[in-house]
Amino acid sequence: MSFSAEVKEELCALGLGSDATLKAQAYGMLLFGRAFSADRICLYTENEKVAHLYAQAIDRLIGIQVPVERSSDKKEGSRFFVVSVPEERQRERVLDCFGHTVKDIQLRINRANTEDDDGATAFLRGVFLACGTLADPQKEYHLELAVPFRNLAADLATVLGEYGLMAKTIVRKGGHVLYFKESEQIEDFLTLIHATNASLSIMNVKIYKDIRNRTNRVTNCDTANISKTVTAAANQVKDILYIEKRRGLSFLPEDLQELARLRLQNQELSLRELGGLLSTPLSRSGVNHRLGRIHELAEELRHTLNESE
Template sequence: MSFAEEVKNEVAHMDSEDAACRTAELAALLCMGGSLILGSGGAVGLEFSTANNAVARRALSMWRKSFSIRPEVLVRQGLRLRKKNYYILRVPPSAASTACLQELDLFPASEALQGMALRRDDCRRALLRGAFMGGGSVNRPQGDYHLELVTENKGFARLLLKLMHHFHLSAKMTDRKGAYLVYIKDGNGVSTFLQQIGADQAYLKFESVRVIKDMRNNVNRVVNCETANLQKTVDAAVRQTRDIEVIRQSGKYQKLSLRLQEAAELRLANPEATMGELAAMSGLTKSGLSHRFKKIADIAKEIEELHHEENKDLT
């Protein structure tokens, strides 16, 4: 079972005694996962489908608590091996069903949920919960952080974005192949969204994995940083030793100032030491010792360039 299915199963078993919250949740759920059925005389009905049994049961339960019309319940088998069944709730077109859909602010479709009064935060949370059950997905916390709600209704997508921003979620909106996506791509945002819709167990699971994941990432960063610093130390030591050898082989080592010879001898005696360790041994500052090694490097470079020019003249 995917993490998204776990979240949907959890919130699908929440209590929904408050009528206003139930209306907001049911409307969002049907808007995301349902489609209108046109009948004669301007009457409309609804067909809602989902592959999640718990979500289907919740949609049916909320509808029965809200309206007297009884939907038809169908199960459609997947076309391929091991494909999930689809659970379908169908409300045939009639004057009564049209009134129900108008009460849910789902008809007319072009204005779906635009006139719904959401005066309380618990109703706003219920609407987000319904939207997630109807058309939401979230990655497992072990992977990249990503949660999205997908709808074909641009106005409803804007409402979802507005509600997420109301709860200080860093959500964004985009379109993809005729659908509109409202998404969150940071761990704090996904975690907070799970809290807001009431998925407490999923939230705790997400956070426990995230803590371990962040700790592992921090350890890796520290190790990588230490490895990089060690590599810098090794590279500097190799470069400085090479410069000293170039000067020695040229016969000009004894012509170096005493200060430069002291620095060179210190490096040769401590080939694995860092610049900080060498500075402590010499009683100099790190920048002062670095300046001496730069002088040695400049002298070695001049010797190599002169040697290169001499070889050119010989050829």
């Protein structure tokens, strides 16, 4: 089951609510379904529970019983559910219930159906059930509401904006899509429509991703430091072996001889650890300074021997 389907099932489990919110939620579902006009009122959905909730809303609110039918698109290879109001007189009753008429030229949101916050919340819940989709937050943050008409999309954007939800809009296949890609906006929208489990799921995914990213950064940093330490140690050993082969370690000043022998014996140790093994312990910077002197002596020796050869 997709994450979007899980969210819709969570919302369907809430039912149609009280009489105070029933009309608003039903309005959101019907207005943003496949069609809402005197010629046709219907919903196409892949979610069976959404289809039955749509039919129940019409029955409970207006007293019209409509069937839930299975259908398929052979070209797309998809299966879905269709709920429609079959008779013209019945469609007129549905339109009238929400303050619309058969003479409406264009669809707009009738704000009389969403007067208070509870009504607006229920309305947006119905909108999402009818035309919303939500991506799996493990992959990306993306919630969208597909609306067939520009003015209806603009009205919906206004309602969302009143709750601080600033949707972006694109045109796709002749329709208008309102979408959010910011996780905080998606969480706020889901919380608003009472999909609290879904909202918490996204928050948990964000926490997990944040911890994983921090761990990766630390690991990458540690790996880089280890690589840097190994490379530096190899170069130090190379200098010491060169001096030992060409002149012997006694060529070095006494304060460098002990460190040179310790480095040859403990090539994997860090500078701090190496400094702790000295008869007179040194700090990391002190060890680094002495190894730098060994390198300079090795370079001088290479230069001198190359000239003599």
